Amino acid sequence: MADLIFGPRWSNRSALGWLLRVNRLPHYGSAAAFCRQFGGGCWSGPVSPSMISRWETGRIAVPYLAVRRYEELLGIPPGGLTSLVNALGRYAMVDASVPSILRAPTPRADARRATLDALVEKACSRDAMSGDEWDRLTTAISATPDLLLVPSSCWRTVTDRLLTEMLVATDIGWTQRFEGFHRLLGHPVGARHAIASCADLARDPTNQAPFETVSILDASRHPDANAHLLRQVAEPTSDATRYAALTACVRKLRYGHFGPAERRRLATQCRLLVTGDSGPADAALLAAHLLAEMGAGRASATAPVPPVAGAVRRATGTTPAAAARAVLCRRVLGTVVSRMPEGQTASGDAMLRAAVAELLFSPVADRRFQALWMLRSTPYGAHLCAALCAELRSPAVRGDAGLATAMVSALRMHTGPAERALLSEVAVAAGTPAPVVVAAVGVLGDTTGRSTEGLAPVLAFHVSRWLDTGAPVHRAAVDRVVYGLGMAMDEPALRRVRDDPRLSASSREAARWWLNLPGHLRSNG
Numbered sequence: 104m105a106d107l108i109f110g111p112r113w114s115n116r117s118a119l120g121w122l123l124r125v126n127r128l129p130h131y132g133s134a135a136a137f138c139r140q141f142g143g144g145c146w147s148g149p150v151s152p153s154m155i156s157r158w159e160t161g162r163i164a165v166p167y168l169a170v171r172r173y174e175e176l177l178g179i180p181p182g183g184l185t186s187l188v189n190a191l192g193r194y195a196m197v198d199a200s201v202p203s204i205l206r207a208p209t210p211r212a213d214a215r216r217a218t219l220d221a222l223v224e225k226a227c228s229r230d231a232m233s234g235d236e237w238d239r240l241t242t243a244i245s246a247t248p249d250l251l252l253v254p255s256s257c258w259r260t261v262t263d264r265l266l267t268e269m270l271v272a273t274d275i276g277w278t279q280r281f282e283g284f285h286r287l288l289g290h291p292v293g294a295r296h297a298i299a300s301c302a303d304l305a306r307d308p309t310n311q312a313p314f315e316t317v318s319i320l321d322a323s324r325h326p327d328a329n330a331h332l333l334r335q336v337a338e339p340t341s342d343a344t345r346y347a348a349l350t351a352c353v354r355k356l357r358y359g360h361f362g363p364a365e366r367r368r369l370a371t372q373c374r375l376l377v378t379g380d381s382g383p384a385d386a387a388l389l390a391a392h393l394l395a396e397m398g399a400g401r402a403s404a405t406a407p408v409p410p411v412a413g414a415v416r417r418a419t420g421t422t423p424a425a426a427a428r429a430v431l432c433r434r435v436l437g438t439v440v441s442r443m444p445e446g447q448t449a450s451g452d453a454m455l456r457a458a459v460a461e462l463l464f465s466p467v468a469d470r471r472f473q474a475l476w477m478l479r480s481t482p483y484g485a486h487l488c489a490a491l492c493a494e495l496r497s498p499a500v501r502g503d504a505g506l507a508t509a510m511v512s513a514l515r516m517h518t519g520p521a522e523r524a525l526l527s528e529v530a531v532a533a534g535t536p537a538p539v540v541v542a543a544v545g546v547l548g549d550t551t552g553r554s555t556e557g558l559a560p561v562l563a564f565h566v567s568r569w570l571d572t573g574a575p576v577h578r579a580a581v582d583r584v585v586y587g588l589g590m591a592m593d594e595p596a597l598r599r600v601r602d603d604p605r606l607s608a609s610s611r612e613a614a615r616w617w618l619n620l621p622g623h624l625r626s627n628g
Contacts, residue, residue, distance in 0.1 A: 115192040115204050117161030118477070121454045122184065123173055124159035125481045128447045130177055134159075137176070146172040167205040182234065186278035187480055191473055193282070197358045199289030199322040202245075203282060209246060218243040223252060227260045231626035234272070234279030237265060241283035248291050258296040262287055266300045267624050270312035271590065276627040278476075281319075288323045295327060302331045305344050309612045311586055313343040314350075318469065321351035324360040333365060336372045342383050349373075349389045350468045356396050370397055392466045428464055431494070431506075435459060438490035439483055447482060455483060463509045471509065479516030488517040492525050501529070504536035511542040518550040523557060530580070531564045537576035544580045548587020555593045558584050562596075570605055581610045589617030592625060 131137035134152040141150045145168050158165045170185050185205045192204040210218065222240035226232055232240075240261075244250055252258055265287065269280035287297040298320065305316045317335055320328040332348045332355070339345035352369060355361055361369065373390035436456060455478075462474035478484050491510045494500050501507050511529060514522045529535055529543040544561060562584045569577035581600075588596045600606060601614035 114161060115188075115195050116164060118191070118454065119165055119170075119188050119204065120159040120161040122188065122477070122480065123165065123170070125447075125483065126177055126179070126184070127159070127173070129444070129482050132446055140176055141172060144172055144175045165205075167207055170205055180275055182238070182275050182279055184480070186234075186238070186275055186282055187476065189282040190278040191477060193285055193322060194354065194469060194473055196322070198324045198360070199285045199294075201289070203286075207242060210243070215243045215246055219247065219250070223257060223261065226264055227257055229621065229623045231623050232264075232268070233626060234276040237268070237283040238279045241265075241286040244293060245286040245290055250290075250292055258293060259300065262293065262297040262300040263304075264624065266297070266304065266316070267620075268626075270315055271620065271625055272627045273590070274627075284319065285322050288319070288325075288328075294323060294325050298323060298325055298327045298331065302327070305331070305335060306340055308340055309616045311589060311613055311616050313341060314347040314468070317344050317347035318351045321354040321469070324355075324358070329355070329361060329365055333368050333372075336369065342386065346383070346386050346389065346468070349386060349393065352393055353389075353396070353467050354469065356393065366397060370394065373397075388466055389468075428460075432456065432460055432463070435463075435487070435490045435494065438493065439486045442486040442489065443482065459487070462513050463506065471512070475513060475516055484516045485519070488514050488519075488522050492521060495525060495529070501532075501535060501539065504538050507536065507539045508542045511539055511546060515546050515549055518546065523547065523550075527557065527561065530561050537579075540576055541579045541583060544583040545586070548583050548585075549590065555588055555591045555596060558587050559596075566606065569607070578607045578609065581606065582613055585610055585613040585617070589613070589620075592617070594618065 127137055131140070134155040138150055138152045138155055141155070148166070148168070150169075154163075157163045158169065167185065170188065171181070173179070174181060174184050189203040189205055193199070209215075218239055222232075222236055222243070225236070226240060252261075262284075265280060265284050269277060269284055272280050284297065287293040290297075301316055301320055304310050305313060310316060317332070320332055332351050335344045335348035336352070339348065352361075356366075356369075370393075373394045376387050376390035377394065379387070436459060439455070439459075440452075458474045458478050461470050462478065463471075465471050465474070478487060491513055495507065495510055500510070511526065514526060518526070526543045526547050530540060530547060532540075535543075544565070547558060547561060562581065565577045565580040565584065568574065569581060585597070585600055588600070597614040597618050601611050601618060603611070
């Protein structure tokens with residue numbers, strides 16, 4: 104677990120180089136063959152096989168336009184690599200004031216002013232905004248540190264809208280908006296407005312994306328961001344907002360965002376979570392991780408161990424558990440490599456090994472999320488999902504709530520027919536741990552696209568069980584199905600949920616939230 108994707112060993116540069124290499128190999132087996140095609144398109148600079156090799160090994164920085172040329176030659180949609188790398192790389196930056204890893208050439212002052220005039224007006228209207236337009240607008244804003252918007256309320260209109268669009272976007276549309284919102288968090292004027300947008304939406308109990316709303320504040324060292332996160336740890340809107348706040352604190356601790364008094368407040372709340380006898384185990388596990396990071400979590404080996412604390416100790420790594428994790432990783436990696444065509448992977452790919460370990464075993468949700476987005480953008484993604492599906496057919500694996508939940512969640516990176524069939528099975532299987540069921544329903548909902556036909560039997564099953572038993576797992580599963588219906592904007596199904604008096608208030612409120620979302624915020628372009 105020492106091999107972290109964007110941690111001490113792996114720099115942003117080496118991770119970017121790895122992404123370029125593994126995406127090139129299926130199309131061009133050698134750097135020389137690729138070099139012969141590289142000139143042209145958006146690239147007018149010099150290029151040689153040795154330069155490509157140095158880009159792909161992280162020995163020299165890769166220019167923005169060179170990555171755009173990779174997109175052109177490899178058939179990747181514009182922004183597919185550039186926006187992804189910027190989004191992933193944010194996690195290794197001290198705060199949002201640090202410029203993006205890959206930056207388009209800075210426009211002249213007159214062109215920047217024209218962009219601001221046109222796109223601020225558009226963002227404040229009910230016209231749809233594309234991801235590319237948000238990219239250009241936030242680039243222009245970040246290049247204008249003393250920007251004055253008139254009236255000043257335009258700032259909140261822009262930050263509120265971009266945050267909401269980010270929460271309901273997918274794929275490239277999401278990465279472009281994610282990077283754009285970070286630019287606003289790092290802006291001398293816009294930061295406090297962006298933070299206020301997050302804080303207000305996080306306090307809304309009907310918000311359907313609480314994790315992203317709160318956790319994105321890990322990028323800001325502004326006192327308002329610190330105060331909001333600590334408030335959500337101590338007095339959360341929901342379990343989800345508290346978990347998101349704890350997740351954000353991992354990065355904020357690493358980069359010294361908290362002062363001594365704030366660290367003491369955080370440590371106090373983490374001790375309460377770890378030593379309490381109630382509350383979500385995932386929050387307790389993350390609190391234990393934070394205490395270890397602060398050096399504040401050491402307790403006597405003979406002290407009584409309350410139930411949640413006992414679960415944390417069992418989950419955080421005895422030697423047998425670590426050995427079992429290593430065996431599982433080797434087995435999964437062996438399956439992935441064996442399925443790859445010859446010449447498209449290197450034996451002992453250290454970055455792949457580190458990413459899979461993060462994906463399955465990191466206690467920090469952001470780390471798992473980083474690994475997922477990185478792997479889904481490579482040729483490994485589909486083969487890795489096939490390997491995980493094979494593992495999940497084992498009763499022993501499926502019965503391990505923590506491991507199975509991580510594996511099921513990882514299937515977001517590629518959901519073909521085989522993956523969807525397994526998810527549908529797990530979502531209604533008797534005896535499956537509740538977190539695994541909810542995760543399976545969530546992945547089905549997140550990846551349903553525009554067709555929600557496959558969600559209908561899952562919804563019917565959990566509605567029936569909820570009405571019969573009132574068990575929380577079935578209510579949570581219904582809520583996750585509603586999220587999928589919302590992402591697909593299946594308005595007839597959402598109206599049926601909203602108007603069904605038998606369902607829980609949370610399910611009906613969720614459907615109402617999606618139905619009330621203005622259409623111009625859902626362009627995702």
